[in-house]
Amino acid sequence: xxxxxxxxxxxxxxxxxxxxxxxxxxxxxxxxxxxxxxxxxxxxxxxxxxxxxxxxxxxxxxxxxxxxxxxxxxxxxxxxxxxxxxxxxxxxxxxxxxxxxxxxxxxxxxxxxxxxxxxxxxxxxxxxxxxxxxxxxxxxxxxxxxxxxxxxxxxxxxxxxxxxxxxxxxxxxxxxxxxxxxxxxxxxxxxxxxxxxxxxxxxxxxxxxxxxxxxxxxxxxxxxxxxxxxxxxxxxxxxxxxxxxxxxxxxxxxxxxxxxxxxxxxxxxxxx
Numbered sequence: 001x002x003x004x005x006x007x008x009x010x011x012x013x014x015x016x017x018x019x020x021x022x023x024x025x026x027x028x029x030x031x032x033x034x035x036x037x038x039x040x041x042x043x044x045x046x047x048x049x050x051x052x053x054x055x056x057x058x059x060x061x062x063x064x065x066x067x068x069x070x071x072x073x074x075x076x077x078x079x080x081x082x083x084x085x086x087x088x089x090x091x092x093x094x095x096x097x098x099x100x101x102x103x104x105x106x107x108x109x110x111x112x113x114x115x116x117x118x119x120x121x122x123x124x125x126x127x128x129x130x131x132x133x134x135x136x137x138x139x140x141x142x143x144x145x146x147x148x149x150x151x152x153x154x155x156x157x158x159x160x161x162x163x164x165x166x167x168x169x170x171x172x173x174x175x176x177x178x179x180x181x182x183x184x185x186x187x188x189x190x191x192x193x194x195x196x197x198x199x200x201x202x203x204x205x206x207x208x209x210x211x212x213x214x215x216x217x218x219x220x221x222x223x224x225x226x227x228x229x230x231x232x233x234x235x236x237x238x239x240x241x242x243x244x245x246x247x248x249x250x251x252x253x254x255x256x257x258x259x260x261x262x263x264x265x266x267x268x269x270x271x272x
Contacts, residue, residue: 054087055079056112058119064126065103069095076110076119087112099123128172128195134162135192135201141208142185146177160192160201169194181205220244 057078063069073093074080080088091110098106103125110117138160140146149155155170165173173194180188180203188203218228220243227240235243 054083054112056083056091056110056117058110058117060120060122061108062122062124063100065123066101066126069098069100069121073110076108095121126168129166129169130195131163131169133192133194133197133199135190135199136160136162137202137204138190139204139206140182142205143182146180146182146203149173149175157192160190177203 059076059078061076070076071093073091074088076093077083077091091112094109094111098108098121100123103123106121106123108119108121110119136159147153147156147159149157149170155167155173157165157170157173157175160175173192176191176193180190182205185205185207188205189200190203191198191200193199217232219230219232220240221228222240227235227237229235229240229243231243
């Protein structure tokens, strides 16, 4: 390496040294100390009231048959808590189309000013006692009528059913005797339907056995030339007389004969 080259290399190295020292000082000046700071967050729980609305949402209601309907309009609203008092007071309930004594699906109406809202009420059959009926096998004389359970006899099924029945059970029972001919001797089927189950029994229609008439008992009589004593036995005339004629002790006493003086009185009346 020549002397000129050595001088150039020395100048270059010196320049880089100056640059590096300056850069280090600048970096130290730009670095700040790190301060650890902790922060706490306070959470305030604020109760926000639910917003009120005038939207009407109706319930779909189900009741058992013969149960009364509520007359409070609030009982028919799904969102009653969201309605303001003025809206609640303005609502008009109409359940006149609902038949609580007849199963079915009916419409009820709630009116707000001129706007109507329709809901449904389902009236379902009441769950009946789960009882298995025991029907009687009946013997009926030809021409005799079969009793029909109805309102006048409080729907009495005791002629046909051996079970003890409640009024509710009787109201849900149906008798079918359409196959029975009470005028013709035969064995017939009859049925009773209860709680969706059909029960079957037998009715035997029979001819009555003619009764032998009890003969008339003759006592102390003469009938068709026959003599009957006190016991009703057929006897001879002599036996009849002995049995039925009064004994001497029983014979009436003869009337006393009038005295001669009494006879004379009758023949010769005394003149005054």
